[in-house]
Amino acid sequence: MIKLLRSNYDLRVLFFAQVVSFMGDWFVFVAITGMVKDATDSEFLVSLAYVAFTLPAFLASPLAGSLVDRFDRRRLVIAVSLLQSIAAVGFLTASANHVWPLFVFQGCISALAAIVKPAIDAGVPNLARNPDELRVATVLFGSTWGVMLAVGAALGGIFSETFGRTASFIADAITFVIAAGLLALIRRPMQQARTEAHRAIRPLSDMGEAIRYARKDKAVLALLASKGTFAIGSGTVSQLPVLATAVYGWKDGGTGLLFGVRGVGTALGPLIAARFTRGNLSKVLRICGLAGIAFSVCYLAAAWSPVIFVAAAFIGLAHLGGGAQWTLSTYGLQLRTPDYIRGRVMAGDYAILTLTLSVSAMCAGLLSEVVGVRWTITTFAAVAFFTGCAYLVLTRNVVSSIDAEAQAIAD
Numbered sequence: 450m451i452k453l454l455r456s457n458y459d460l461r462v463l464f465f466a467q468v469v470s471f472m473g474d475w476f477v478f479v480a481i482t483g484m485v486k487d488a489t490d491s492e493f494l495v496s497l498a499y500v501a502f503t504l505p506a507f508l509a510s511p512l513a514g515s516l517v518d519r520f521d522r523r524r525l526v527i528a529v530s531l532l533q534s535i536a537a538v539g540f541l542t543a544s545a546n547h548v549w550p551l552f553v554f555q556g557c558i559s560a561l562a563a564i565v566k567p568a569i570d571a572g573v574p575n576l577a578r579n580p581d582e583l584r585v586a587t588v589l590f591g592s593t594w595g596v597m598l599a600v601g602a603a604l605g606g607i608f609s610e611t612f613g614r615t616a617s618f619i620a621d622a623i624t625f626v627i628a629a630g631l632l633a634l635i636r637r638p639m640q641q642a643r644t645e646a647h648r649a650i651r652p653l654s655d656m657g658e659a660i661r662y663a664r665k666d667k668a669v670l671a672l673l674a675s676k677g678t679f680a681i682g683s684g685t686v687s688q689l690p691v692l693a694t695a696v697y698g699w700k701d702g703g704t705g706l707l708f709g710v711r712g713v714g715t716a717l718g719p720l721i722a723a724r725f726t727r728g729n730l731s732k733v734l735r736i737c738g739l740a741g742i743a744f745s746v747c748y749l750a751a752a753w754s755p756v757i758f759v760a761a762a763f764i765g766l767a768h769l770g771g772g773a774q775w776t777l778s779t780y781g782l783q784l785r786t787p788d789y790i791r792g793r794v795m796a797g798d799y800a801i802l803t804l805t806l807s808v809s810a811m812c813a814g815l816l817s818e819v820v821g822v823r824w825t826i827t828t829f830a831a832v833a834f835f836t837g838c839a840y841l842v843l844t845r846n847v848v849s850s851i852d853a854e855a856q857a858i859a860d
Contacts, residue, residue, distance in 0.1 A: 453582060453585050453586060453589065457578065457582060459576045460576050460577065460586055462634045463576065464589065464593065467590065468593060469624050470530070472597050472600065474597075476604070476608060476624075477540065477555075477621040478605065479605040479609055479617070479701050481498050482690040483609060483701040483704060485548055486691075487545065492688070492818050492822065493815055493817070495687070496684075496811060498552065498555070500811055501556050501559060503559065503810065504556075504803060504804070505563070506559045506563040506800070507563075507803040509561070510563050510567075510797065510803070511655070513563040513564040513567055513796045514655060514792055514793035515650045515656075516792075517568045517795070517796060518792035518793050521639075522569075522639035522640050525568055526564070526565055527633055529564050529565055530626075530629035531625065533561050533562070534623075534626045534629070536557040536561070537618065537622035538618075540621070541619070559803075567796040568792065570779055570783065571639075571788070571791040573586050573590065575637070575640060576637055588719045588776060591775060591780075592716040592720055596713075600712070605705055606709075610702055640792075641789070655793055659790055659797050662786075662794070663794065666785065668847055668850070669794065670847075672734070673797060673798050673801060674801075675840070676775065676778055677801040677804075678839070679737070679740065679771070679774050682748075683744075683805075684811075684829045685825070685829045686711070686806075686810070687814060688813055688825055689708060689711070692751075693706065693707050693757065697756070697757040707760070707761055710764050710768075715771055715775070718770060719777065721769065722776070723777070733777045733780065734844050734848050734851070735848065737840065738838075740774035741770065741833050741837025742837035743766075744768070744830075745767075745830040745831065745832075745834035745837065747766045748767050748826055779795075779798070782794055
């Protein structure tokens, strides 16, 4: 990975832009959930804060896919990053008695993120110079999200308690500006040449084209279903601030700890899983199913751990699977889809994920109000276990078909 960053200038710049942006995101997440919990003491509203990080992205995804496939991806992401910085300034209008701006402005940032992630995921294959660079770059970028979640959440909790939540909001706005400046340094195009005749924006029609493409290619359909299947049980993540504060009696530092170890697992998962795939799509699909099962078992153990540090260890292990699943499914789509439609496929992938996460998080918040956070996590862990098993069963024919394709090519 270090060799890749040294030798490929454009991927190096994109990498550092993501590092800065992700750091700011998780700085502000700890501050937002802490502020909402202190002001309302509501498990549901804490979950709703998490939903503000996901649901708007789903709503914006059809338009995002069209934009990513029609326009210069680098310029698009620069403009979006600057708009996100302006939205982050809006956090400063919130107060203990006035928390609704947190939901509104985070929703704006999340909606804009629906453009950023597909643009980067679709653009990386054009910045990579060969298949090996693509594989390494995808693992690196997936791990970066986890590392910055770990570092950003942990430091964000400490920073928020030391300097205050207002300082966290200002830091978030600054990170978007720095990220935009770094993106401006990228020299190579993040997309293949486009013709003017194909620049019309038709969100629903364009997304419909991506859906038809996925229906024809069962491997793409299985990869798209992967994140959604995994996310069904991931409402548990929205309850980590509640687990830290209501069960273990910690404040923002406890939330930062649990999200930090989640990030460590997410960072290490792709590194471990990539050693077993090496561009093999059938192995990618198998690992995606097994990841959901591992996730569920570890979260069940975390829910009933006697102290926060034991819970943190199991959460880290759970997200080894989560990180592997997230990154490998993205890598599979990068390998399988052509550039002209890749942005829309990536946007669809993100839409499925964010919608499922949002519904799962809201349900977890409502259930937590009734039965408590530990039984809520137990319930969703059980759901994750069964969906992981179902995914493995339902994709058996797809895996066999991919293996047959690979054998035919080898012969």
